[in-house]
Amino acid sequence: MLLFRDLSFRYKIPLRAIVLVLVTAGTLTAANVMREYDQLRSDLLDNAESLGRVLASALITPLLHDDLWRAYEIVSLPVETEVPSALGAETLMVLDPQMRVYVSTRPRTYPVRSELVEHGPVHAQLAVELAALRPAAGGRAIELAEADDFFVAMPIVADGVSLGTLVMAYPKSIFQPRFLAIVNRSALVTLVVLLLLLPMSAYWGRRMADPLVQLADCMGKVGDRIPPESEYQLYESRDEIGLAGTQLKSMLRSLREKQALEQQVIASERLAAVGRITAGIAHEINNPLGGMLNAISTYKKHGQPELAVSRTLPLLERGLQQIRDTVAALLVETRVQSHPLTQQDLEDIDTLLHPHTSRRQVALRWEGRLAEPLSLPSTAVRQIMLNLLLNAVEAAAQSSEVLCRVCREAGQLRVDVLNQGEPIAAERLTHLFEPFVGGRSEGHGLGLWVTYQLVQQLGGSIDVRSDAEHGTVFTVVLPVSKEDAG
Amino acid sequence: MNRRRFIGATLAAGSMCALPAVAALATANEPLRIGLTPVFLDDQAAFLNRWRTYLSARIGSPVLFVQRASYREISEQISARQIDVAWMCGYPYMMDRARLTLLAVPLHLGRPEYHSYLIVRDDLPEVGRIGDLGGKVFAFSDPNSFSGSLYPRFLLHDAGLSLESHFRRSFFTWSHRKVVEAVAAGLADGGAVAGYVWETMSRLHPEITARTRIVSRSPAYGFPPFVARSDLDADIVRTVREVFVDMRNDAAGAQLLETLNLDGFVPGDPAMFEPIAAMAERVDSR
Numbered sequence: 205m206l207l208f209r210d211l212s213f214r215y216k217i218p219l220r221a222i223v224l225v226l227v228t229a230g231t232l233t234a235a236n237v238m239r240e241y242d243q244l245r246s247d248l249l250d251n252a253e254s255l256g257r258v259l260a261s262a263l264i265t266p267l268l269h270d271d272l273w274r275a276y277e278i279v280s281l282p283v284e285t286e287v288p289s290a291l292g293a294e295t296l297m298v299l300d301p302q303m304r305v306y307v308s309t310r311p312r313t314y315p316v317r318s319e320l321v322e323h324g325p326v327h328a329q330l331a332v333e334l335a336a337l338r339p340a341a342g343g344r345a346i347e348l349a350e351a352d353d354f355f356v357a358m359p360i361v362a363d364g365v366s367l368g369t370l371v372m373a374y375p376k377s378i379f380q381p382r383f384l385a386i387v388n389r390s391a392l393v394t395l396v397v398l399l400l401l402l403p404m405s406a407y408w409g410r411r412m413a414d415p416l417v418q419l420a421d422c423m424g425k426v427g428d429r430i431p432p433e434s435e436y437q438l439y440e441s442r443d444e445i446g447l448a449g450t451q452l453k454s455m456l457r458s459l460r461e462k463q464a465l466e467q468q469v470i471a472s473e474r475l476a477a478v479g480r481i482t483a484g485i486a487h488e489i490n491n492p493l494g495g496m497l498n499a500i501s502t503y504k505k506h507g508q509p510e511l512a513v514s515r516t517l518p519l520l521e522r523g524l525q526q527i528r529d530t531v532a533a534l535l536v537e538t539r540v541q542s543h544p545l546t547q548q549d550l551e552d553i554d555t556l557l558h559p560h561t562s563r564r565q566v567a568l569r570w571e572g573r574l575a576e577p578l579s580l581p582s583t584a585v586r587q588i589m590l591n592l593l594l595n596a597v598e599a600a601a602q603s604s605e606v607l608c609r610v611c612r613e614a615g616q617l618r619v620d621v622l623n624q625g626e627p628i629a630a631e632r633l634t635h636l637f638e639p640f641v642g643g644r645s646e647g648h649g650l651g652l653w654v655t656y657q658l659v660q661q662l663g664g665s666i667d668v669r670s671d672a673e674h675g676t677v678f679t680v681v682l683p684v685s686k687e688d689a690g
Numbered sequence: 691m692n693r694r695r696f697i698g699a700t701l702a703a704g705s706m707c708a709l710p711a712v713a714a715l716a717t718a719n720e721p722l723r724i725g726l727t728p729v730f731l732d733d734q735a736a737f738l739n740r741w742r743t744y745l746s747a748r749i750g751s752p753v754l755f756v757q758r759a760s761y762r763e764i765s766e767q768i769s770a771r772q773i774d775v776a777w778m779c780g781y782p783y784m785m786d787r788a789r790l791t792l793l794a795v796p797l798h799l800g801r802p803e804y805h806s807y808l809i810v811r812d813d814l815p816e817v818g819r820i821g822d823l824g825g826k827v828f829a830f831s832d833p834n835s836f837s838g839s840l841y842p843r844f845l846l847h848d849a850g851l852s853l854e855s856h857f858r859r860s861f862f863t864w865s866h867r868k869v870v871e872a873v874a875a876g877l878a879d880g881g882a883v884a885g886y887v888w889e890t891m892s893r894l895h896p897e898i899t900a901r902t903r904i905v906s907r908s909p910a911y912g913f914p915p916f917v918a919r920s921d922l923d924a925d926i927v928r929t930v931r932e933v934f935v936d937m938r939n940d941a942a943g944a945q946l947l948e949t950l951n952l953d954g955f956v957p958g959d960p961a962m963f964e965p966i967a968a969m970a971e972r973v974d975s976r
Contacts, residue, residue: 272859272861273829273861311875311878312811317858317859
């Protein structure tokens, strides 16, 4: 079952407007009908009384002369008028002092000389009321609960003698056409108002519902993933809905920031853990490896190896050598004494890269230069930049450009390496700096790992952004100690 | 054509159709006063205007209609010579015949006669004669009407009934038309009415007569005649009589007769009203 409260505001607001209009119209109509009823009733009584007074005085002579036909003609006048009057009496009746019908406008129902009490309980009660009527009192309205008519009684008095009573009966239903007219008119006006108001309220409903729907849609999208701002639209204003939208926006923004931070923390923690394990294993391998290589070297110097051994030994040695190289690569060491970083180092890098760029037909463009030496270990920085630029040249499309931007910022050196090659897939980005992850077929997959380790050891940060529009950018920020900066 | 010549031509035309009697009336320089009573449907003012214009042109002197609500007033006025001619009921004519000259008698359905109808409400099927109306309300037309008063009183007299005790109540409506209306409305249970008026009403207002039922019709009696005061100039009497008798011979007159539901007029004979006089003697001597 569809409950009203489950309805959309699109329908709720027009429905509420209809209810409001109907309640207002109903109340006003009821008030009008009541006012009209009072007005009609008092009009009717006033009318009846003045008519009764005229008729009563006109009836004096016929009653004195006992001229039944003349009396009939007089009482028939008000009911015979061709124009249907809303306040016309239904029946007029002249009663003689003995409460018998002297004449009536409906002689077939109220025959001449019939007793009033014979005509049913209502008329019996009317007779009682009339008996209490004092001739001098003038006209009086008599309303009997069970009667279908109002009665207005007017004594016919000549020279202080009561000749009879004129009774005028007005159907209570006399008001119905007026009431119906009022109700009809109200209904019509209400309909017109509704016709005008419905489109307006539908419009308001939509105006109100749309921002809420947007808000709800936006909230519905929030799950494991926080939608970026481009994916939703929120109504902007200073009203309650606008404020809710603004609040939601800032909430999502902080959620997004928190999520990004968490991912960063996870990634760096993972890399740190991997680094620790790798370093531990490398150290554990390094010691026996050194021993083994020493033993082989000693054996080559002093022993007389057999033919088979002299063939195998170099094999062993080369294998162990390779293990040592790999382990050495894993054991990134920056604490090598080296001179401060100078512009010359950057130019060396350019020279070193020249064979690669010319082979790939990629232009390497430099932006910014180092005006003075920086207290950064040049060996480590050169390796970082070389690694990144080599990767960039390899990844760059043919005949494209690789940009290396170097700039000094407050207390730090910032290096951006840009290429316009194929962007790196999102799932690869998160594991990019882990060892043996390299996406390319050549190389041992430790380049970025080593770079990362070096940057970490220099207390800096490395970041990568990659998309089809901007290409791939590696950004390395390295802190420069204060005393040397000046 | 200038104005003077036009007036002259009109006067010449008028004098051509004038009859010798015109001289007598013209010297008197007084209009002919004709009294009307409700023996016919006298509430048609437009028709009366047309009829008066017609009579004025034919008689050659102005005609004035004097309408009164009761027969008695007209009888008194003609006795007092305040009116010259009157259309009255045969009953007052007989009562005052010494001072009246019979002028013309209308023809209804080809005869100078009419009937008195006893009528009752259409919802009283059990009433077959006036005796069945005991304890009921009865409507007479005029006390001096033959058909609407004398004849029903004769019926009661004939049946040995008293007017006062037989009916619960009786009243006069002072007009035949109103008797029919009173019975149709139910104000009266029964009534007596000139048959001519009932028949004419049934043509003009069938919805009223339909609510009444004719219980009995009287034998034929002399139709209410036009009479002149006996001292009216004999030439005028003759002229007026000729005008009435000739009415059916010209188109305008025929049209007026059609509205009156009459066929024409005849000079008539006073003797044809004798039965009414005899009946009045019987009923009133009681």
